[in-house]
Amino acid sequence: MERNVYDILEERGFLKQCSHPEELRDLLGKEKVTFYIGFDPTADSLHIGHYVALMSMAHMQRAGHRPIALLGNGTAFIGDPSGKTDMRTLMSKEQLAYNASCFQKQMSRLLEFGEGKATIVYNGDWLYPLNFLDFMRDIGVYFSVNRMLTAECYKQRMERGLTFFEMSYMLMQSYDFLELNRRYGCVLQMGGDDQWSNILNGADLIRRKEQKPAFALTTALLTTSDGKKMGKTEKGAVWLDKEKCSVYDFYQYWRNVGDQDVEKCLSLLTFLPMDEVRRLGSLPGEQINEAKRVLAYTLTAQVHGEEEAKAAQSAAEALFANGADLSGIPTCVLSSDDISASGLRVTDLLVLAKLASSKSDARRLIEGGGVFINDEKVSTVSDILDATKIERDGAIIRKGKKSYCRIIKA
RNA sequence: GGAUGGGUUCCCGAGCGGCCAAAGGGAGCGGACUGUAAAUCCGUUGUCGCAGACUACGAUGGUUCGAAUCCAUCCCCAUCCA
Numbered sequence: 068m069e070r071n072v073y074d075i076l077e078e079r080g081f082l083k084q085c086s087h088p089e090e091l092r093d094l095l096g097k098e099k100v101t102f103y104i105g106f107d108p109t110a111d112s113l114h115i116g117h118y119v120a121l122m123s124m125a126h127m128q129r130a131g132h133r134p135i136a137l138l139g140n141g142t143a144f145i146g147d148p149s150g151k152t153d154m155r156t157l158m159s160k161e162q163l164a165y166n167a168s169c170f171q172k173q174m175s176r177l178l179e180f181g182e183g184k185a186t187i188v189y190n191g192d193w194l195y196p197l198n199f200l201d202f203m204r205d206i207g208v209y210f211s212v213n214r215m216l217t218a219e220c221y222k223q224r225m226e227r228g229l230t231f232f233e234m235s236y237m238l239m240q241s242y243d244f245l246e247l248n249r250r251y252g253c254v255l256q257m258g259g260d261d262q263w264s265n266i267l268n269g270a271d272l273i274r275r276k277e278q279k280p281a282f283a284l285t286t287a288l289l290t291t292s293d294g295k296k297m298g299k300t301e302k303g304a305v306w307l308d309k310e311k312c313s314v315y316d317f318y319q320y321w322r323n324v325g326d327q328d329v330e331k332c333l334s335l336l337t338f339l340p341m342d343e344v345r346r347l348g349s350l351p352g353e354q355i356n357e358a359k360r361v362l363a364y365t366l367t368a369q370v371h372g373e374e375e376a377k378a379a380q381s382a383a384e385a386l387f388a389n390g391a392d393l394s395g396i397p398t399c400v401l402s403s404d405d406i407s408a409s410g411l412r413v414t415d416l417l418v419l420a421k422l423a424s425s426k427s428d429a430r431r432l433i434e435g436g437g438v439f440i441n442d443e444k445v446s447t448v449s450d451i452l453d454a455t456k457i458e459r460d461g462a463i464i465r466k467g468k469k470s471y472c473r474i475i476k477a
Numbered sequence: 478g479g480a481u482g483g484g485u486u487c488c489c490g491a492g493c494g495g496c497c498a499a500a501g502g503g504a505g506c507g508g509a510c511u512g513u514a515a516a517u518c519c520g521u522u523g524u525c526g527c528a529g530a531c532u533a534c535g536a537u538g539g540u541u542c543g544a545a546u547c548c549a550u551c552c553c554c555a556u557c558c559a
Contacts, residue, residue: 319513323514324514326512326514326515328514353512353514359514386513412526425524426524427523427525428506431521431522434520434521435520436520437506437508438507449526468507469513
């Protein structure tokens with residue numbers, strides 16, 4: 068008898084809250100369960116926060132259950148308000164459709180799609196045609212405002228203000244669950260712990276309206292040991308798309324996680340057996356770097372493939388431990404226009420290499436002594452790179468200790 | 478709809494006619510120290526070839542030699558009343 072996936076999720080630290088733990092565990096142990104997680108396609112790539120959710124889906128699928136990835140092109144049309152303070156930006160249906168297709172591509176690396184396997188659905192399919200009055204009569208009546216306001220997530224919002232839309236977001240998400248229950252016999256919704264009340268209410272809706280069992284389960288959010296959100300870089304989120312976050316940067320991000328966070332990352336983001344995870348996580352002192360290498364390599368390989376991961380790893384070894392292969396580090400190819408426009412001034416090159424956000428920024432970096440070319444410190448702001456250095460293998464320009472870019476002539 | 482208080486740089490938050498590119502904190506970046514970690518200390522954080530100029534304090538106009546600071550209109554937000 069295989070292990071119950073519920074126990075696996077629990078052991079790996081995914082489990083946060085569950086509406087009916089015993090009942091759900093039993094169910095997962097005895098039959099193929101259809102479940103779903105929703106994703107709002109508000110960007111053209113998934114980021115690492117989504118990845119935890121994908122991992123939980125993958126574990127479920129490996130245990131024989133059937134995942135549905137719901138793409139919220141309907142809900143995202145208005146914008147998800149939870150936790151956001153900034154204005155929700157309105158997105159066109161076309162943009163949402165494009166984003167959704169990007170999501171789908173990235174998901175297929177971890178989930179197996181096909182007949183009887185994982186499926187992708189779009190909630191716009193049923194939300195766009197929805198009639199407001201019907202919806203209120205059929206669904207709205209099941210939601211008590213009093214009860215909603217006692218929910219923790221709304222309590223916090225009460226201080227800053229709450230719009231009617233935010234209240235109804237829960238109804239829409241609950242309705243999604245109901246719709247999936249009817250269409251696909253979906254009985255479980257999973258998601259990040261911040262989604263708890265939305266998910267729970269969906270399950271309740273099914274139980275009340277359909278008189279059928281439905282379950283809610285939330286998984287841990289990726290946070291650092293001091294409770295901050297993980298997956299942020301200077302450029303924003305850690306994206307899964309290598310155009311938005313280079314493989315090298317991706318690798319480096321994990322290579323540099325805090326000591327306290329390695330074990331958690333290994334267990335949530337990789338499939339390594341737990342005793343190995345625990346062994347790596349408890350390595351003392353400097354040896355913990357071994358765990359970080361494993362994490363960085365394994366996760367990069369999962370997301371970008373073995374080849375890319377190897378390149379990133381050897382580039383990292385090359386730069387930090389004087390290895391040889393530099394092919395994997397980010398490279399900036401200069402056209403002859405770039406060369407004449409920049410005059411090969413180091414400040415301009417830093418901008419071209421995306422190591423500095425502006426020339427002013429570049430200047431500050433140089434003044435602060437943080438810029439090196441082929442390991443020689445750039446001492447003055449007005450420095451110009453010798454044109455012969457970008458021939459052949461090019462010049463390695465470095466910002467600080469960890470950011471590199473190879474400058475090479477086209 | 479009415480009353481009151483607000484909208485400031487990445488975030489929080491001071492400033493309330495010139496000394497403001499704007500205090501302080503957070504976060505980021507760089508340096509030192511290290512283990513490509515954390516903590517700590519130092520520097521830095523609008524743009525442009527630096528001095529200097531330009532663009533910025535919800536939006537648009539106005540008053541002033543001079544506005545983030547005063548006035549008008551508008552838009553948004555919070556609290557209370559309906």
